[in-house]
Amino acid sequence: MDTQPLYAIKAELFKSLAHPVRIQVLEVLAADADLTAPVSRLQTVTGSEPSALSQHLAVLKRAGVVEATRSGNAVHYRLTEPLVAELLVVARAFLLHRLAGRDADADRLAAARRLPALPGASARAVLEAALARTTPAETAPAEAARP
Template structure:
């Protein structure tokens, strides 16, 4: 029995649901990078980086190719960058709405007329 689409989407979002993985994808938007370059940029051990890259690769979000002694990773499709952009736009709207509410909360409370 095939996996329902909603389950596949949930699995994808679970895969993306780690800050290190999001940072990896953000870095790869600028072009392919080796594991050691990614590990240095994210400031994690190479073994930790490799684990996260493996999860992203199994999900089909990144691709890998060997270049001499290095493995170079890249985004598997432009849609990954589009998804990250959509998340950024959504967060911008959410935060703007929250800041509007915060500004409203900071105003002096309404005082009823005497009487």
């Protein structure tokens, strides 16, 4: 079975996420109960110029990560899948774990911990588990003891 097309599709998804403004946009959307926000809010939160934000949103839209709806003059963006919010939380948990562990960087870790919480019960458990760990060496025995 040829899995190369699947890997190529996955790589394109990760490329579409590969910009800080795009991640910030997705986190704003993920933090909303309806996974939605107006462009005006996205612009305020990101501090991006309208044309730059529009380009970032177009990249996310082409990747199928967000969709847009118009209501009068307002345009709202929405995550196409709640799984995107889960992906963001898992990524944050991984980064917090790295920042607290062997790549310890107190300033970056403190800044990461000040980020607004992302919703999702199972994702929150992943994040809390990552925050509870301090170094990979400390978690190795517990992980090795699992059946």
